[in-house]
Amino acid sequence: MQAAGFHSPGPPEVLQVMDFPDPVPGPGEVRVKVKAAGVQPVDCAIRGYGFSPPGAKLQYPQIVGNEFAGIVDQVGEGVEDFQIGCEVIGWSLLSCCAQYVVVPRDQLVIKPRTMPWEEAGVLSASGQTAHTALKELEVGEGDTVLIHAAAGGVGTFAVQLARAWGAVVIGTASPRNHDYLHSLGAIPVAYGEGLEDRVRELAPQGIDAALDAAGEEALRASVNLVSNKERIGTIVSFDLSEKLGTVPIRSKRSAARLSELTRLYEQGMLRVTIARVFPLHEAAAAHRAVETGHIRGKIVIAIN
Ligand SMILES: NC(=O)c1ccc[n+]([C@@H]2O[C@H](COP(=O)([O-])OP(=O)(O)OC[C@H]3O[C@@H](n4cnc5c(N)ncnc54)[C@H](OP(=O)(O)O)[C@@H]3O)[C@@H](O)[C@H]2O)c1
Numbered sequence: 001m002q003a004a005g006f007h008s009p010g011p012p013e014v015l016q017v018m019d020f021p022d023p024v025p026g027p028g029e030v031r032v033k034v035k036a037a038g039v040q041p042v043d044c045a046i047r048g049y050g051f052s053p054p055g056a057k058l059q060y061p062q063i064v065g066n067e068f069a070g071i072v073d074q075v076g077e078g079v080e081d082f083q084i085g086c087e088v089i090g091w092s093l094l095s096c097c098a099q100y101v102v103v104p105r106d107q108l109v110i111k112p113r114t115m116p117w118e119e120a121g122v123l124s125a126s127g128q129t130a131h132t133a134l135k136e137l138e139v140g141e142g143d144t145v146l147i148h149a150a151a152g153g154v155g156t157f158a159v160q161l162a163r164a165w166g167a168v169v170i171g172t173a174s175p176r177n178h179d180y181l182h183s184l185g186a187i188p189v190a191y192g193e194g195l196e197d198r199v200r201e202l203a204p205q206g207i208d209a210a211l212d213a214a215g216e217e218a219l220r221a222s223v224n225l226v227s228n229k230e231r232i233g234t235i236v237s238f239d240l241s242e243k244l245g246t247v248p249i250r251s252k253r254s255a256a257r258l259s260e261l262t263r264l265y266e267q268g269m270l271r272v273t274i275a276r277v278f279p280l281h282e283a284a285a286a287h288r289a290v291e292t293g294h295i296r297g298k299i300v301i302a303i304n
Contacts, residue, residue, distance in 0.1 A: 001023075002018070004017055004064055009046075015047060023095075023100055025076035026077075030072055031075070034121075036121025036122070036303065037121050041290060043066065043290070054250070063094060067122060087113075088111055089120045112262050124253065126156070126298065143208040144206065144207050144208050145162050146171075146226070147170070148211065149214035154213045155213050158211055171189070172191040172218065174191070206225075212235070213234075218236075219236075219237045232247060272297070273298065275289070277302050278302070
């Protein structure tokens, strides 16, 4: 099969389409013919400096990508809940920008019929991170929540989930994304100098919880705005979080969590924003786009 991989870490150009052996599903595993996969900042860190995500070990040449959607084309022994031809969404570390991926059957859910492949391919990483974070911060009805980097991959899902669960959301983004944040149901606010004052003006009732998907400046502002540190989470600034006593959050992916996202999608309460779709042979350009740090929603790699 063909996949986007790299022989040693480096700039986006090290990513190339290469031939790899076709993966074969073992007992309890499913092989999926991939139609679309997502790119996240962590994929760029893996490719850029050989970052090894918890639970994974790089093996060169190393395939990239950790979320996908596609069609089941082989099932291993003992798998009864997925059949050949099922349209699925799933996740797997370091393997998804490829024509085929093999995953344990509990890392898959059925794709909603109405969901286009490009959207399905980019739901399971950022979507589950946003879901994990808001659950850990216990965001719900009556809360006013501040979400930093609200227009990005994680932020776009976090805004919508918090709204679906009854919260008022204030989201940070540059002014070019403010209409977009409005369309997701958030009150937009520009990041940068003066952020805390602008937020206080928008939320005289106070901020109950905050999610930092942007970096240290956002986390420091959150600590000045939210009194309960157990309701301030970061998915980015782990060292600073330890010093400040806030909540470090790492995505906890599960089929149950992903199913909740697909259910919300089917109910029209969650949408997927695609910034751009790249073919597999332009995987390097897709990584370059994510590395700008200014993507609205998600970058997709379409795979034939
Ligand atoms: N811990 C975990 O399990 C986990 C999981 C997923 C992601 N992450 C991390 O979380 C971060 C966000 O991920 P992502 O996929 O959402 O990234 P992303 O899609 O690349 O984020 C892009 C967004 O960031 C916004 N942005 C840039 N600088 C900003 C700033 N100073 N303040 C507020 N917003 C800013 C941009 O908005 P403008 O264009 O308007 O500036 C853009 O919409 C990354 O660092 C990623 O590595 C962690």
